[in-house]
Amino acid sequence: MTKILIIDDEIKLRETTSELLSIAGYDVYEAQDGLDGLSKVNQVNPELIICDVMMPRLDGYGFLEQMKSNNYPNIPILFLTAKTELIDLERGIALGAKAYILKPFTFQELKRIIEHHLKYK
Numbered sequence: 001m002t003k004i005l006i007i008d009d010e011i012k013l014r015e016t017t018s019e020l021l022s023i024a025g026y027d028v029y030e031a032q033d034g035l036d037g038l039s040k041v042n043q044v045n046p047e048l049i050i051c052d053v054m055m056p057r058l059d060g061y062g063f064l065e066q067m068k069s070n071n072y073p074n075i076p077i078l079f080l081t082a083k084t085e086l087i088d089l090e091r092g093i094a095l096g097a098k099a100y101i102l103k104p105f106t107f108q109e110l111k112r113i114i115e116h117h118l119k120y121k
Contacts, residue, residue: 001027002118005046007037007063008080009055013103017050020107021114034058034066041072048118050110053081053092064095076117080105 004026008014011032018028029044031037033055041049049067053060060079067073078099079092089100099113 001025002048003027003029003044003046004114005029005031005037005040005044005049006051007031007034007040007049007055007060008052009033010052017107017110021111024111026114034060034063037063038066038070041067041070041075045072046075048114049075049077050080050114051077053079053083053088061091061095064092064097068096078113078117080110 004021006014006018006028009032014030018030021028029040029046031040035058037051051060051063064077067075067077076098078101079097080101080103082103084102092100098117101110101113
């Protein structure tokens with residue numbers, strides 16, 4: 001079963017997304033911020049990560065920078081965020097994010113993007 005890690009400090013969004021992805025057949029893990037996410041990556045070795053940008057302790061940009069320098073630089077990371085400025089999108093893509101999904105989003109949109117990145121990983 002494909003492992004997906006969701007990193008988001010918004011509990012309801014994280015839990016709802018996790019539940020929907022579980023129903024869709026994925027093995028889903030959750031983290032509440034970037035530091036927790038780094039720990040979970042080492043524990044579960046996910047095949048794809050969905051990460052919020054604005055979080056306490058370690059934001060999505062910091063998480064992505066650390067992922068590039070650890071043992072898991074090839075895991076696709078999808079940013080899920082409310083930050084809509086072009087400069088934010090450019091920064092995320094420059095750091096290596098595979099997608100920049102704006103909140104609010106539909107589950108169908110998220111699932112399509114996940115499937116695409118798992119297929120072409």
